[in-house]
Amino acid sequence: MPRLSVWALRAALLNFSVGFTFGALLLANKAMPAMGSLWRLLPAHIELLLIGWIVQLVLGIAFWIFPRFKFPPKRGRSEPGWIGWLLLNLGVLLVSIASILGRQELVVLGRISEATAVVLFASSLWPRTKPTEIGKQIT
Numbered sequence: 001m002p003r004l005s006v007w008a009l010r011a012a013l014l015n016f017s018v019g020f021t022f023g024a025l026l027l028a029n030k031a032m033p034a035m036g037s038l039w040r041l042l043p044a045h046i047e048l049l050l051i052g053w054i055v056q057l058v059l060g061i062a063f064w065i066f067p068r069f070k071f072p073p074k075r076g077r078s079e080p081g082w083i084g085w086l087l088l089n090l091g092v093l094l095v096s097i098a099s100i101l102g103r104q105e106l107v108v109l110g111r112i113s114e115a116t117a118v119v120l121f122a123s124s125l126w127p128r129t130k131p132t133e134i135g136k137q138i139t
């Protein structure tokens, strides 16, 4: 597995752990209401699990398994993917913290970071989205 996929999967698992914990707290608080302010965790719960876990897992695995080029670098240039990985995680962190603190302007900034990350990942995968051609690609 390429290093980018390893780090994307590790970060995805981290987001999953924190997002799941927030979900458990929300659920417990729903069954036995203790602190109304715990509901502030809901947007972070959604962000961590939908973007930080599911989207990141998909992108990390896609970078690993999409068709490779015949000649090195077999997965194309990895720089856009690394920058995308960094921006995705910064975005998730920013949106999560900002939504807990109620700072909408930072939520917007985080979303821009996430959207840029997805464009970078997609642009790095795009050239690899081709049917196999002898001499150009292997599956």
Ligand code: HEM
Pocket (backbone or CB within 6 Å): 020, 022, 023, 024, 025, 026, 027, 028, 030, 042, 045, 046, 049, 050, 053
């Ligand atoms: C991949 C896993 C998960 C995803 C993508 C996810 C996503 C979401 C989303 C989108 C909502 C908002 C639903 C709405 O407003 O109608 C939500 C709410 C919630 N989630 Fe999760 N969730 C996940 C796992 C979990 C887990 C494991 C728990 C508990 C241990 C949990 C507990 C909750 C609770 C308590 C709410 C609030 C429900 C309410 O509004 O009454 N979630 N989740």
